Amino acid sequence: MPANAKQAALALFEKHNGTMRTRQALALGIHPRTLYGLRDEGLLERVSRGVYRLASLAPLANPDLATVALRVPRAVICLISALDYHELTTEIPREVQIALPRGTRTPNIDHPPIRVFRFTGDALTAGVMEVELDGVTARVYDPSKTVVDCFRFRNKLGMEVVLDALSRWRDGRIGKPADLLHYARLCRVERVMLPYLEALL
Numbered sequence: 001m002p003a004n005a006k007q008a009a010l011a012l013f014e015k016h017n018g019t020m021r022t023r024q025a026l027a028l029g030i031h032p033r034t035l036y037g038l039r040d041e042g043l044l045e046r047v048s049r050g051v052y053r054l055a056s057l058a059p060l061a062n063p064d065l066a067t068v069a070l071r072v073p074r075a076v077i078c079l080i081s082a083l084d085y086h087e088l089t090t091e092i093p094r095e096v097q098i099a100l101p102r103g104t105r106t107p108n109i110d111h112p113p114i115r116v117f118r119f120t121g122d123a124l125t126a127g128v129m130e131v132e133l134d135g136v137t138a139r140v141y142d143p144s145k146t147v148v149d150c151f152r153f154r155n156k157l158g159m160e161v162v163l164d165a166l167s168r169w170r171d172g173r174i175g176k177p178a179d180l181l182h183y184a185r186l187c188r189v190e191r192v193m194l195p196y197l198e199a200l201l
Contacts, residue, residue, distance in 0.1 A: 005034045010043065010054070017135030019053040021070060049110045062133045064112035068096045069138035072107045075100055076128055077140040078117060078149055079157065085131075086143045088168045091161055099124060099141075099149075117153065122186040143169055144179035151189045151196075163196065170200055 009030045013020060020028075025035055035052070038044040044052045048067045065077060065085065075098035082097075083089035095113040100106075102118040127145025131138055141149060147169050150162045169175065177197060184190040 005031065006038065006043075009034050009038060013044070013052075013054050018057045019047070019051065019066070019070060019135055022050045022052065025052070048112070057135075064093075064096050065138055066134040066136040067112060068098060068109065068114060069133060069136050071109055072098065072100075072114075073137075073139075074104075075107075075139065076119075076124070077138060078119075078146065079153060080161070082141050082146040083150065083161075083165050085140055086146060086174070088143060088146065088165045088172070088174075089161060090164070123149075123152075126186050127183060142175075143172075144175040145183045148180060148183040148187050148189060148193070151184070151193050152187050154192075166196060166200055 009025070012025070012028050012030060016024070022035065026032065035044070039046060039052065043055055045055045047053050047063065048071065051067055051070055062085075065081065068075060068077070077085060077096065078099040079097040080089065080091050080093050081095075084091065084093050095115045097115045097117060099117050099119040101124055102120045106116050107114065127142045128139050129142050131140055140146075147162075147165050150157055150165050154162045169180075180193065180197060181190065184193045
């Protein structure tokens, strides 16, 4: 592999926070032979199928979330994964839970495991934050929207998890009760949530 091609490829990775998808790298002019040569030399590491990062970078703090954000940029991290990101649960996510618009195809990702929830309208677009995870821009629902979403999917998550998240939200003073009510109306769970809000808040 020519030294200049190697240096140019590494410089492009550095310019993109050290992580790129194969498709993105090829579009920027990195030859496949150069890309795989850097991998074979140990200068790049494979994070997931089609995702590479500089091996010299510090270990990933949120490898699963960062990988999914890179592979599925339109996804929004939700439910247990968002609770975990906001430190509103003791549950250990076994999968990355993401929201996608109804009618979109489920992404084909070998690792990490994902679970897709279909959202529409305001329930999809409200409360989305952009955060940086290991140099990758990711979309995640804010804490108040996440708690409300957990009430929407309470039958899948279990009320124990949902009420623990609400309690941690309250104790952490992360938002205002008005925020919860606003999202509860948007997501049509106001009647479900009101008794719990009155008891807890």
